Amino acid sequence: MGSMKTKTRVIGSISLLALVLLAAISWADAGGSVPDSRLVGQWQGKDRFGGMSYNEIVQKKVTAQDVDTVLNISADGRVTGRIGGGELTNCTVMANRGWLGRHLHLKTDFIIRGNIVGAVVPGSEGGTHVITAPFNLRDSQLTGTVFAIHNWTYPYPVLGLRVK
16 A cells, blocks of 8 residues: 555656656746847837826826837847837847747747836826836737836736837
C-alpha cells in the first residue's frame, strides 16, 4: 500500500517538474530586449482614443475620437513616437510569450512598456502616464491595445492599436 502512494508521489513530482521545464522553455524568450527584426521601423495609423480614465470621460467630457499614432521601433528595442498629442518616452518593446504561450493563445507576441507624456487630445489628462501595449504582428500590421496603468486599479484601455 505504501508503495502505491510512493509511486503516485513520484509520478506527480515528475509531471510537475516536466510542466515547470516546459513553461521555462516556453517563456525563455519572453521579456527579451531585442525585438523581432520585422518590428524595426516606423509604424503609422489612425487609432481610436477612448480616454485615459473613466473620470476623464465622465468629468471632462472627453469623447472618443480618432488620433494619429506613430511608433518608431529601433533595433535595440527602444520605442519612440506619439499618440495624438502625447509623446512616448522611456518605452521599450519586448517579447511577451514563448511558443507554449502562443500555442495556448496566452498573452500576445510582443509588448511595449513605458510612458506617455502630454494630453493625447485637447481636454484629456496631461502629465505622465505609465502605459503598456500588448500586440501581435500580422500581415504587416501591429494590432493590440494601449492601456494606462493607474495605481491600485485594473489597467484602463486607452486606444485600440492598429498601425502599418
